[in-house]
Amino acid sequence: MMEIEKEMEVEGSHIIAKQRTKTTEKVLDYDYKRCAGCSICIAICPKKALQEGPLQEIAKGLDAPPVLIDLDACVFCGMCANFCPLKAFKMTVEEKPEMSVIEETAAKAASA
Numbered sequence: 001m002m003e004i005e006k007e008m009e010v011e012g013s014h015i016i017a018k019q020r021t022k023t024t025e026k027v028l029d030y031d032y033k034r035c036a037g038c039s040i041c042i043a044i045c046p047k048k049a050l051q052e053g054p055l056q057e058i059a060k061g062l063d064a065p066p067v068l069i070d071l072d073a074c075v076f077c078g079m080c081a082n083f084c085p086l087k088a089f090k091m092t093v094e095e096k097p098e099m100s101v102i103e104e105t106a107a108k109a110a111s112a
């Protein structure tokens, strides 16, 4: 089974979730200052990994994210990033270089 590591960190208003496998690193960056709390992402997340934060308190001035992320449930599909109208969620996917070398070697072997 492929090993999957996940972690989450906070940088200013950004909540950054990462998923690493042997071949890729996916980064889901949620900038809660851009988020209007419209709940579209909560509705479309296929894993129910998102839920509303304390919206009433935020409306009264509390500095907190309108959307909370359950890192265990998230599968880094990128749907929230694709559908967020304000681009509060962004997803980046990086292929790891080691894999490119392996793929290159495999391709060379296949064409030899």
Ligand code: SF4
Pocket (backbone or CB within 6 Å): 034, 035, 036, 037, 038, 039, 040, 041, 042, 066, 067, 083, 084, 085, 086, 087, 088, 089
């Ligand atoms: S879709 Fe975007 S703006 Fe709407 S709640 Fe989700 S992150 Fe916030």
Ligand code: SF4
Pocket (backbone or CB within 6 Å): 028, 044, 045, 046, 047, 048, 049, 050, 069, 073, 074, 075, 076, 077, 078, 079, 080, 081
């Ligand atoms: S990346 Fe996919 S699974 Fe994770 S919170 Fe967004 S929509 Fe849900």
